[in-house]
Amino acid sequence: MGKPPPPIPPAGLLVLNKPAGVTSRAAVNIVQGAARDAGWGRRVKVGHAGTLDPIATGVLVVCVGKATRLIDRVQAQPKTYEAGFLLHTSSPSLDVEHEPVPVPNPPSLSRDQIDAALPAFLGEIDQTPPAFSAVKVGGRRAYKLAREGEEVTIESKRVRVDRLEVTGYDGERLGLRIECGSGFYVRSLGRDLAKALGTEAVMESLLRSRIGGFDLDGAVTPDDVTAESLPGLLSLSFERFGLTTLTCDDAQAGDLRGGRYAQIPFQDAPGEPGECGVRDKVGRPVCLAERDRDGTLRPKVTFPLPTVE
Structure with a gap:
């Protein structure tokens, strides 16, 4: 007798409120461990849509099973961040992962x-x-090269910013x-904005409050994810896309x-042609699916x- 087919887990997504000090990969590992403990197989696919730096908090969308095929779609959604910067300081990582160093003779900046x-x-x-980022340089992650003390040269890329506003400023700290769109680095914004103002800055806090239709409303922490709770936490709402x-x-x-075609006439289900x-x-x-006229x-x-619940 051959081996039984691997279990098919439910396809779904859950929104984690990632705490500071936890890497995105570690958060995914918690979900994957819960899926395995639930009997969904050792090779159950779990991935996240959009890395958050370890110091960052907020929305991390985790995809399970065949929903991992939607990761690129989630990543392409617009994102909202609340960021805090410490002006007139510098660090190699552009954040407080490295100890910020004061900039000598900084300018006095008005709002x-x-x-x-x-x-x-x-x-x-x-x-x-940033040099300390997951961008690949010569086949290796830039942050690994930077931590080894190597010179890291990264090409610029086109990104989109839809809205940018000050939420607080006290002469030293800027909120x-x-x-913005996908591929945007908040640490790079802090670096470039500070440079335009004649100084430097490091990011000391970052909250991602939204990715497209996914926000903190109903988000759970990694500690909330267990083999028992996971099935009830997963959902796949097409409306969020x-x-x-x-x-x-x-x-x-x-x-x-x-993979075969089917037909649902518009008189039975109104809508527009398209996805x-x-x-x-x-x-x-x-x-x-793509719906024809x-x-x-x-x-x-x-x-x-799914063959498992």
């Missing part, structure tokens, strides 16, 4: 000067990631609220999960029926 500098960092801008959700019958669900999410009659995710659904990402 008006800071406000006047912000528009240059709005819209599409070129930004160079910013940032709404801005998609219309359709409900199909059992025959349609079988076809779509098998949509599909659920079965009991609410389980079936697929992401005649109501034909062409599956793009499928979610098989």
